[in-house]
Amino acid sequence: MQNLFNLADQRALDVLTECTARGIAFVPFCPLGLPGEAHHQLLGNPVLGALALRLHASPAQVALAWLLDLAPNILLIPGTRTRAHLAENLAAASLHLDDSARAELARPFTTMA
Numbered sequence: 717m718q719n720l721f722n723l724a725d726q727r728a729l730d731v732l733t734e735c736t737a738r739g740i741a742f743v744p745f746c747p748l749g750l751p752g753e754a755h756h757q758l759l760g761n762p763v764l765g766a767l768a769l770r771l772h773a774s775p776a777q778v779a780l781a782w783l784l785d786l787a788p789n790i791l792l793i794p795g796t797r798t799r800a801h802l803a804e805n806l807a808a809a810s811l812h813l814d815d816s817a818r819a820e821l822a823r824p825f826t827t828m829a
Contacts, residue, residue, distance in 0.1 A: 718743040780808035
């Protein structure tokens with residue numbers, strides 16, 4: 717199942733929950749936000765930026781790690797144009813979110829105005 721889903725747009729959370737219960741893979745569409753300006757706004761969110769600094773990661777890595785942490789059936793396919801970007805995205809799978817990070821990311825999350 718594929719649906720638009722990321723930190724700022726969680727309208728498909730009920731679909732993710734149902735897929736998890738049924739053992740169906742869920743692929744978040746635009747896991748780092750919609751392409752273009754909104755993408756940069758999501759990754760420029762101050763909460764995400766501060767958390768990334770604390771975790772010694774990039775905002776994109778934290779956003780991807782959050783998705784992977786939500787459920788075992790999430791499959792990520794973030795857009796990647798360079799080898800360095802690929803390495804950064806892959807490193808998100810090794811990023812550990814502690815309870816404090818999860819609590820920060822569980823609050824209503826919006827893009828910057």
